[in-house]
Amino acid sequence: MREREVRRAAVGELGEALRALVDAAVRTDVPVADLEKATAAAQELTALLAADLRHVHEIASVDDPETGARWYSPVYGPGSPVAPPMEVEDFPADGRCVGRVTVGKKHEGPPGLVHGGILALLLDHVLARSARASGHGGLTATLTVTYRRPVHLGVPLIVTGELGSVDGRRATATARIVAADDPGTTLAEGEAVLVALRADRASEVFAPTGRAVGAWTTRSSDG
Amino acid sequence: MREREVRRAAVGELGEALRALVDAAVRTDVPVADLEKATAAAQELTALLAADLRHVHEIASVDDPETGARWYSPVYGPGSPVAPPMEVEDFPADGRCVGRVTVGKKHEGPPGLVHGGILALLLDHVLARSARASGHGGLTATLTVTYRRPVHLGVPLIVTGELGSVDGRRATATARIVAADDPGTTLAEGEAVLVALRADRASEVFAPTGRAVGAWTTRSSDG
Numbered sequence A, B: 001m002r003e004r005e006v007r008r009a010a011v012g013e014l015g016e017a018l019r020a021l022v023d024a025a026v027r028t029d030v031p032v033a034d035l036e037k038a039t040a041a042a043q044e045l046t047a048l049l050a051a052d053l054r055h056v057h058e059i060a061s062v063d064d065p066e067t068g069a070r071w072y073s074p075v076y077g078p079g080s081p082v083a084p085p086m087e088v089e090d091f092p093a094d095g096r097c098v099g100r101v102t103v104g105k106k107h108e109g110p111p112g113l114v115h116g117g118i119l120a121l122l123l124d125h126v127l128a129r130s131a132r133a134s135g136h137g138g139l140t141a142t143l144t145v146t147y148r149r150p151v152h153l154g155v156p157l158i159v160t161g162e163l164g165s166v167d168g169r170r171a172t173a174t175a176r177i178v179a180a181d182d183p184g185t186t187l188a189e190g191e192a193v194l195v196a197l198r199a200d201r202a203s204e205v206f207a208p209t210g211r212a213v214g215a216w217t218t219r220s221s222d223g
Helices: A002-027 A032-049 A116-133 A199-205 B002-027 B032-049 B116-132 B199-205
Strands: A087-091 A096-102 A139-147 A156-167 A170-179 A182-195 B087-091 B096-102 B139-147 B156-167 B170-179 B182-195
Touching: A002 B002, A002 B032, A032 B002, A032 B032, A087 A116, A096 A116, A116 A139, A116 A156, A116 A170, A116 A182, A116 B116, A116 B139, A139 B116, B087 B116, B096 B116, B116 B139, B116 B156, B116 B170, B116 B182
Parallel strands: none
Antiparallel strands: A087 A096, A096 A156, A139 A182, A139 B139, A156 A170, A170 A182, B087 B096, B096 B156, B139 B182, B156 B170, B170 B182
């Protein structure tokens, strides 16, 4: 898998460069002539990358769909230009995962604040992941977010997910967001019900990918 | 405001070019050498745009914070490289808004499917917007999303938000997502409670922007 590691590194470096570009694009005050120059340069760059494109349902060679490691995840993907990105550590023995993230200008909601839908995205990820990391992978069936306080851009955040109960294909999880420098004050919290797909339903849902996809499917031991 | 219109057009064109670049970046299968070339080109492009940057709390000159028109919104912003983008039409007399969007590879969750957190982001936007368009702007206090069916990438979607009850600073709204070619089948639905900030609290929350921000604040007529 040496080749895959080399590609993963290159994908991660391009992802980092594009995240910096996105941040500059949503904050730039350069003259209109420079915006036009940038547009032309972006089109050239797109042509280089578009010389060989995966279909929208195709799984990237750098990914591992069995474990759920996704290099272009819009939440944590090292190769994703749209991810904040959040860095997440798994503690499967405790059914927990802990994400660290600082949300920037590209994900602004009300002026100066993180978009509430982006907070929901971060919570959704750790909710599903805390279940998946303990072998209870599933799709989110319901997600409830309670916003306690406005969350400002540029503040280091900690996003924690924790598996609750498990009953057959169904699991529950809870999550919260705090500022790294004020961990006692909850800024937002989330609750989810996750339901693992039955194998036959998973085959149908993931058929367009042309691959077996384990991480969102029920395990042999449960219903 | 001719100058602002010229800049808005240039910002929109750069946004479109960058969205195409992002799409190519998350789907490219070009050789590693080309990824490296692209990284260097992206860094050069970043340097061009970063010559003059707004602070993370500063409001863009193309924006109108009084009406809530945001050119870099991560949901609908013409200048946003991370937005799907959704095109939203407001029907303030009915307390409704209707979004049209096709979600691409950059917002993938499980293989081939739209990320559940991105569906929450789309719902959150129309929920808050249906209230805001009728003069009941507020921050989301709670958001509940029910996922009925997996939503595949690349499918034209319709996302509808509708204002429910209004009680002083508090409003409720509901929303749903359907496929444009199967409007009778709900794919996901959302409910929210929105609460307008009191003027004194708004001054505090938006102080870092150095501007008066009307769209998320209580109107003079309500408490």
